[in-house]
Amino acid sequence: DIQMTQSPSSLSASVGDRVTITCRASQSISSYLNWYQQKPGKAPKLLIYAASSLQSGVPSRFSGSGSGTDFTLTISSLQPEDFATYYCQQSYSTRFTFGPGTKVDIK
Amino acid sequence: QLQLQESGPGLVKPSETLSLTCTVSGGSISSSSYYWGWIRQPPGKGLEWIGSIYYSGSTYYNPSLKSRVTISVDTSKNQFSLKLSSVTAADTAVYYCARHRLRRLGSPPGWFDPWGQGTLVTVSS
Numbered sequence: 605d606i607q608m609t610q611s612p613s614s615l616s617a618s619v620g621d622r623v624t625i626t627c628r629a630s631q632s633i634s635s636y637l638n639w640y641q642q643k644p645g646k647a648p649k650l651l652i653y654a655a656s657s658l659q660s661g662v663p664s665r666f667s668g669s670g671s672g673t674d675f676t677l678t679i680s681s682l683q684p685e686d687f688a689t690y691y692c693q694q695s696y697s698t699r700f701t702f703g704p705g706t707k708v709d710i711k
Numbered sequence: 712q713l714q715l716q717e718s719g720p721g722l723v724k725p726s727e728t729l730s731l732t733c734t735v736s737g738g739s740i741s742s743s744s745y746y747w748g749w750i751r752q753p754p755g756k757g758l759e760w761i762g763s764i765y766y767s768g769s770t771y772y773n774p775s776l777k778s779r780v781t782i783s784v785d786t787s788k789n790q791f792s793l794k795l796s797s798v799t800a801a802d803t804a805v806y807y808c809a810r811h812r813l814r815r816l817g818s819p820p821g822w823f824d825p826w827g828q829g830t831l832v833t834v835s836s
Binding site: 605636640691699 | 814819827
């Protein structure tokens, strides 16, 4: 299976901060990388698909980049509603796997 | 707007079979652009993909669960279902269903969107 790792596992940030989360695959996955946001007690929500495509309705402060094994999710200016856990997911292999998550909380 | 809703028992005894159904509304499960997937999340932990099914019945399963999992589809009811056999406490989780979009027509699926609200299944005697 393709293993996904994320760093950091958690971070504390303030409203207005620029936040970057990294996801790394154990082998090249081209651009088959997706990002989700999950708030407590809620289902995950798709933010970014195919590494850099913004899902309809998602604010433009979210962006994704990368290819191969290294990917980043960037929030350009953190808003109060962005405090959540973020997961990456690879879809290069049909053994679909998620990263362990990055929790973003309030500093 | 497409919506998915999971249903089924919230409590299952060890060694028995967990059965859940996902009802799709606001769109057809027979669309050629989508698979339909199950994902679970143990309390306080991360996400684990269980398997996905196409309206034709074609499936992908997580190899670590494949021996215990059956996913089926009922296009007449716009539903798909999950059966997980021989459950243990380790199968206690919130179970989500989600639409699993093809990367492009004729290719495997890629991302999950939207998701159902999830249902907690506890395995306990």
